[in-house]
Amino acid sequence: MELLFTEGISKCFGNFWALKNINIRVPRESIFGLLGPNGAGKTTLIRIITQIIFADEGEIFFENRKMKPDDISFIGYLPEERGLYKKMKVGEHMIYLARLKGLSSHDAKERIKYWMDKFDILSWWNKRIEDLSKGMQQKVQFISTILHEPRLIILDEPFSGFDPINANLIKDEILELKKKGSTIIFSTHRMESVEELCDFIALIHKSRVILDGSKQDIKQKYKSDTFVIEHRNDFGDLDRNFSVIQKDRLEDNFYRSVIQINNGKSRNTLLSVLIQKVEVHSFIEQVPSMNEIFISQVNTIRNE
Amino acid sequence: MNKILLVIQREYLTRVRKKSFIIMSIIGPLLIASLWAIPIWLATRDTEQRTIDVVDESGFFVDKFPENESLNFNYINLDIAEAKKKLTDNNTYGLLYIPPIDIDNPRGITFFSETNPSIDVIGSLERVLKNNIEEMKLVRSSIDRETLEGLKADVSIDTINMTDAGEKAGSAGVATVIGYIAAIMIYFFIFIYGIQILRGVIEEKSSRIIEIIVSSVRPFQLMMGKIIGVGAVGLTQFLIWIFLGFGITSVVGSYFNINRNETIVAGAHMNEAQDENAELVAEIFNSLETIDIPLLLFAFLFYFLGAYLLYGSLFAAVGSAVDNDTDAQQFQLPITIPLIFSLIVLSAVLREPDGNFAFWLSMIPLTSPITMMMRIPFGVPFWEVMLSMFLLILGFILSTWVASRIYRIGILMHGAKVNYRILGKWLFMKN
Structure with a gap:
């Protein structure tokens, strides 16, 4: 079941098509990675979902009905370009943002205290924003994004500006929020966090979705039946069902080889061939990383 | 609607709590009082022998x-x-x-x-x-x-205004003063607080808070909230100034009055100029009663707010289109020109408050608030006031519409070099 899906979203700025016929499906309680090179149209799509701007064509569905203006109170959005009012104090700033999302002053205060306590920053309540470091401000922004317990959380490059420890803290919170039932759209360039967090992805390039689906499926689709095998003794030549891509001799009689299986043969066929010839120490399928898929897909389109 | 109130509240509270606001609230009336008191003090102080x-x-x-x-x-x-x-x-x-x-x-x-x-x-x-x-x-x-004194003649014309309410003793001098004060107050208010709106919008843009806010609030709500909030700050400051100013001047004034009486009693030298001053003050206070105060106050309030909203939205639009104060200069100029112009030509309006020039200036919304406030103390036909107010409302609606169209695009643009052609494009861009 989807929390949100789009039908044929297009957006034009002057005579430049920022988005063309975008269809994405964001399943409930998942982390959905919105990927793409700079200028692909990710931010435009996010701004359309958050109703900051409106699509020229197409429709957004939220909870299986057309999205309404009021639905923005169910969304928490952490933009990539984010800041705070420098002269305000941390506590009152968070209350202001929470009340804009429809929380009562009292509820806002309670929840802010809970989250600040959790992040161990309750002592900042009366500090001015301008006295906080960038990383500290990021924490305030993150809390403000999720304070109203939105059903849909949209995070644009959430880890930029965080040190590894705080990045981990945020990452754990994101997973925790997913467990509690939130759905997260996550836009980033950092492929390792996509690898780690995302269940589904959509790759946008040149205003179009060029790849989408579950991370698992995509990886399955782009794997090339290639295996990394560590073995003792050389296996010599193999028949034409298998092509040896690489063979490195590590020490004396110890090798690491990369072999691709052709003609739809199974991995067991390869294994049984090898066992007859060498002593197999490890046999691991080489799954493409999201990074490789991203680069190869974007380059294919670029070269067209 | 609730969200606009929240925005207004924030804009208002963060500004009135600033140190600069509190300092200005205290210094302002001191300045006003000193403008009034220093010349008197200079004239009456005991100079060295x-x-x-x-x-x-x-x-x-x-x-x-x-x-x-x-x-x-x-x-x-x-x-x-x-x-x-x-x-x-x-x-x-x-x-x-x-x-x-x-x-x-x-x-x-x-x-x-x-x-x-x-x-x-x-x-x-x-x-x-x-x-x-x-x-x-x-x-x-x-x-x-004695023969010479007998030859002198003393003539002074009493002016009587024929109005629906009957005949009233008028005073061109007092009308002029009131007109000037009202016009100048409107002028300064727009300038000081228009610039504050502009700065506020630029601050939201450059601190990048804007995208967070507009994901909860419509840009129009944010813009109007800011304009109203800053306006309320201005009104608060003006009220503080008026109360403190009156307080200080009346204290200072009564002090000087006592002094003056003493010198009269003592039969010491009375400066001729001072004598005239005293007469003028008396005349002003006497003929203040002859001007239609409720109409004047209503008109002042109306033009004051109308002008502020009209110009405020334009200042907000300029703020949204640029990234910093320096870039704002080029777009600020065309806004401030009609404002400065209407102040400069006040003396021309004054010479002929019922002339064609004054009439047209008091119809054009960009100049009408200042011009009309100069004319009203002299008496303006009812239909002219109504038409001018109606046009000001139209002007305000139009300027807010234009401003909000530019604003909604401008606030999300960073680092773009903007010129008038691009502003025009934004105006007609779909949302």
């Missing part, structure tokens, strides 16, 4: 200069060269040299001093010389002073 040497070669003016607590005359019988030398040696304020003169053509009277003499001193010397020469001429023509 100044000694002036007089070399009178004509012999007409010996002992004719009245001495008082500030001026002291020393008639010396020296030749001018020696007297000048003596001047540099001791502490006399200056040397008045009167050559042998012809009373029909008194030339060559000279005042020597080491520093530039004050206008007051020179003025009072001239007055004495003039009076004495006139006296001598009267004597020469065998006219005594």
Whole structure:
């Protein structure tokens, strides 16, 4: 079941098509990675979902009905370009943002205290924003994004500006929020966090979705039946069902080889061939990383 | 609607809590009071005793200069060269040299001093010389002073305004003053708080809070919230100024009144100019009652708010289109020109409050608030006021529409070089 899906979203700025016929499906309680090179149209799509701007064509569905203006109170959005009012104090700033999302002053205060306590920053309540470091401000922004317990959380490059420890803290919170039932759209360039967090992805390039689906499926689709095998003794030549891509001799009689299986043969066929010839120490399928898929897909389109 | 209130509340509270606001609230009335009090203080303070040497070669003016607590005359019988030398040696304020003169053509009277003499001193010397020469001429023509006084005529025209409510004694002077004060207040209010709106929008853009906010609030709500919030700050400041200003001036004023009464009782020298001042003040207070205060207040409030909203939205649009204050200059200019223009031509409006020029300026929404406030104390036909107010409302709606179209695009644009063509494009861009 989807929390949100789009039908044929297009957006034009002057005579430049920022988005063309975008269809994405964001399943409930998942982390959905919105990927793409700079200028692909990710931010435009996010701004359309958050109703900051409106699509020229197409429709957004939220909870299986057309999205309404009021639905923005169910969304928490952490933009990539984010800041705070420098002269305000941390506590009152968070209350202001929470009340804009429809929380009562009292509820806002309670929840802010809970989250600040959790992040161990309750002592900042009366500090001015301008006295906080960038990383500290990021924490305030993150809390403000999720304070109203939105059903849909949209995070644009959430880890930029965080040190590894705080990045981990945020990452754990994101997973925790997913467990509690939130759905997260996550836009980033950092492929390792996509690898780690995302269940589904959509790759946008040149205003179009060029790849989408579950991370698992995509990886399955782009794997090339290639295996990394560590073995003792050389296996010599193999028949034409298998092509040896690489063979490195590590020490004396110890090798690491990369072999691709052709003609739809199974991995067991390869294994049984090898066992007859060498002593197999490890046999691991080489799954493409999201990074490789991203680069190869974007380059294919670029070269067209 | 609730969200606009939240925005207004934030804009208001963050500004009135600033140190600069509190400082300005206190300094403002002090400035106003000092503008009023310092000239009076300067005129009435006890000055140091100044000694002036007089070399009178004509012999007409010996002992004719009245001495008082500030001026002291020393008639010396020296030749001018020696007297000048003596001047540099001791502490006399200056040397008045009167050559042998012809009373029909008194030339060559000279005042020597080491520093530039004050206008007051020179003025009072001239007055004495003039009076004495006139006296001598009267004597020469065998006219005594009483005959002369009898020849003088004293005419003053009372102005009566014919209105629906009956006849009222009017006062062009008071109307002028009230018109000016109202027009200038509107002018300054728009300028000071329009710039604050502009700064606020730029701050939201450059601190990148804007995208967070507009994901909860419509850009239009944010813009209107800011304009209203800043306006409320301005009104608060003005109210504080008015109350404190009245307080201080009345305290200072009563102090000077007591002083003045004492000097009158003591029969000391009363400055002529001061006398006129007192009369003018009395006249103002007497004829204040003759102006239709409720209409004036209503019109002031209306034009004040209308002008602020009209210009405020334009300032917000400019703020949204640029990234920093320096870039704002080029777009600020066309907004401020009609404002400055309407202030500059006030004297022309004043010369002919019912003329064509004044009429058209008070119809165009960009200039009408200032022009109309100048005209209303003189009496303006009802339909003109209504038409002007109606046009101002239209102007406000139009400017807000234009501003919000530019604003909604501008706030999300960073680093774009913006010119008027691009602004025009934004205006008609779909959302």
